[in-house]
Amino acid sequence: MSSSLTSRRLAGAAGALLCAANAQAQSPSAPATLDPVTVTASRTEQPLSRALGDVTVIDADTIQRAGQSSIAELLQREHGVDISTNGGPQTTTSVFLRGANSGHTVFLIDGQRVGGSTSGIMGLGAVSLADVERIEILRGPASGLYGADAIGGVVNIITRRPAADVPLQVRGSVGLGSWNTRKADAGLSGSQGGWTYSLSAGHARSDGYSAAKPNNPGGVYNPDRDGYKLEHVAGRLGYAWREGQELEASFYRSRLNGQYDGSPAFDDRNIQRIESYALVSRNRISDTWSSRLSVARTVDDNLSIYAPGELGRGAFRTRQTLFAWQNDIALSPSQSLSLAAERRVEDVDGTTLFDQTNRITNSAVGVYRADLGAHHVQANLRYDHVARYGSRTTGGLSYGYDLAPGWQVTAAANTGFRLPTFNDLYYPVYGNPDLRPETSRSVEAGLRYRHGGTEAGIVAYRNKIENLVQYQGYTQVANKDATIKGVTLSASQRLGATVVRGSFDWMDPKDDNTGQMLARRPRAAFKFSADHPFGPWRIGAEWLASGYRMDTSYNSATFANETTRLGGYSVINLVASYDINRKTQVQVRWNNVTGKDYELVRGYATPGSNVFVTLSYRP
Secondary structure, eight states: OOHHHHHHHHHHHHHHHHHHHHHHHTOTTOOOOOOOEESTTTSSOEEGGGOOSEEEEEOHHHHHHHOOSSHHHHHHTSTTEEEEESSSTTSOEEEEETTOOGGGEEEEETTEEESOTTTSSOOGGGSOGGGEEEEEEEESOOHHHHOTTTTSEEEEEEEOOOOTTOSOEEEEEEEEEGGGEEEEEEEEEEEETTEEEEEEEEEEEEEEEOSBOTTOTTSOOOOSOEEEEEEEEEEEEEEEEETTEEEEEEEEEEEEEEEOOSSSSSOOEEEEEEEEEEEEEEEEEETTEEEEEEEEEEEEEEEEEOSSSGGGEEEEEEEEEEEEEEEEEEEETTEEEEEEEEEEEEEEEESSOOSOOEEEEEEEEEEEEEEETTEEEEEEEEEEEETTTEEEEEEEEEEEEEEETTEEEEEEEEEEEEOOOHHHHHSTTTOOTTOOOEEEEEEEEEEEEEETTEEEEEEEEEEEEEEEEEEETTEEEEEEEEEEEEEEEEEEEEETTEEEEEEEEEEEEEETTTOOBOTTOOSEEEEEEEEEEETTEEEEEEEEEEOOEEEEEEETTTTEEEEEEEOOEEEEEEEEEEESSSSEEEEEEEESTTOOOOOSSTTBOOOOSEEEEEEEEOO
8 A cells, every 4th residue: 555545544544533523523512521621832831621732631541541561652642743763662762753853852850850861861771660649741842931942842751659647558559571571660659737648669570572673784683582671669748737838858869780682792771760859948938939849860771782891881871960949920810920030950971971961051930820710821031051162042932812602712832952972972983072052943823622522623834944963873963954844633533432532643743854754753643542441441542643754874894874755554452351349450451462473673673462460450
C-alpha cells in the first residue's frame, strides 16, 4: 500500500471520528465529566478547559486502565507525540513533541527539571509508572514559561500524593509477563493532624530481547537477549502548621541496569541513576497572594560498560541545583499575575574531560492570565542570563474566544531556545565550542469543542527553528535550520459507559538546508483507543498506525552515513481487567497482537507480540 494512500485513509478515519464525536455531542443526555486540573500550562493550577495551550492530562485512572509498562508507551498513545528506541525500555528512548528534536522537550518530575546536561535527553526507562499519579503534556514552544530547551514542549511527571484526611493507605502490585518479565511495587501513605507522608518502592526485571537486528548498519548485532533490572524508591513528608502554610520535603531515586547491543562480541550494558530531592514551602500571604519557595537537587548518572576492564567504561554525571521563588497574585476574580525568579546550576563530570564543566542560568518569569467574559488571554515573558552565553528573552501570547457554549477558537505565538549540550560543545573530536543556541518561532491556531462527555479539536501549527544542531556519524553539522508544519485532529467521546478516543497527526518536519524530512519522525500518525466496563470486567483496545519515517545512520562497513526510509506500521494492543473486589484487580495486557515487525530506528528491534499480567491492590 502506498504511503500517500495510507495517509489518506488515516486522515479519513480521523475526520470520521471527529464528525462522529460532534454529532454525538448534540445529544442532551451526554454525561458530565469532571474538569481535570493542569499546573504546567501556566505554572499555576487551572482547569484544563481554561488552558489555552495544547495540553493533555493523563490522570491516575487512565494510567491504571491503560496497563502500560512504561512512560514512553503511555506517551505514545497521545496526539503530537512520537518516540524512537534503540531496543527495549532500558535503551535510549527519544520523545518527539510536534516533530521537534528529542532534546527539545523539557522533562520535569514534580515541577523540577531532570535530564542529562551532556546528552540533553532524559532516560525515561529509569522512571517507574508505579510512582506516577499523573502526567501533563504541553505541546509547542514553552521557553517563555520554562526556559531553555522547551522548543517542542514540556512533559511534567507528577508523583503520587497522599489522600486528604486518611491516616493510612496501602497499595501494591505484582506482575509477570513475556521474556520472563517480573515486577513488584508497594507503597503506603497518609495524612493526619497537618502531617502528610508517603513512601513507595519497587523492583522490575526482564530477560528482554535482542536490542539490535541482523541488518544493523553499525555492525553491532549480538544475538543475545538484552535484559534489564530497575529499582526505585520515592517518598515525601509534609506539615501544614495552619491553613495555607505548608512545608514539604520529597525525594525520588531509581537505578536502571540494562543491556544493549554496542558490539557483536561483548555484553554491553548501561547503568543509569536518576535522583530528585526537593524542599518546598507553600505560603498563602493573603487572600490574593500565594508564594512558593523551593530548592531542589537532581542527579542524572550514566555508566556505559562496553569492553572489559576500566578502559571499557564511560561515565557521564549531571548535577543540577535549582532555586525558585514564585508569587501568584490575584489581580481580580478574573485576572492573575505570576512572578518568579529562578537560578539553575549545572555541573557535569565523568570519564570524558570537558573544557567547561559548569553552567549557571539566572532567570525571571512573568505570566499574566485573564478570563474576561468570552475572551481569554495568557501572556508569558521570561529573561534568562546564561554564563558564557549572555541573555535570552522569550515569550508567548495566547488568545481564546468562546464562539458559543462549548466552542472556542484559539491562537498563539511563542518563541523558544535551546542551549547546546556539553557534548555538543566540548566532546573530544566532534565537539564545537562555537555553536550558537538554537532558537524557534512558532504560531498556531485551533478550534475545540467540549461539552459533557464530548471533546474534539483541531490545531494547525508552524515552528521555525534556526541554528538546529545536527550530527552525521562522528562529525558534527552545526546550526542548520528547520521548519515543522503540522495539523492535529483529536476527539474523545463517552458513549454510555464506553469511552472512545482518537487522533490524527499530519506534519512536515523538514531540514531547510536539504529539503529532507527530519530523522525518525513520521509524516502521518493515527491513534485510536476504546474501553468498556461491564460488571466487574473492563476491556479495551488500541490501534496505533504510523506512516513512513526517514533515518540517517552510520555504516561501519562503508564509513559513511546512509539515509534510509523506514516503512509505516500498524499495531493493535488489547487489555482486559477483572475486579476481584472493590480494591483488588487482575489485569492482562496483550501488546502487538499480530506480532508486527517494524523499526523506529534502523537496525534496532521493537517488541514483538507480548503479554503481561498484573495483580494489584488499590485503596
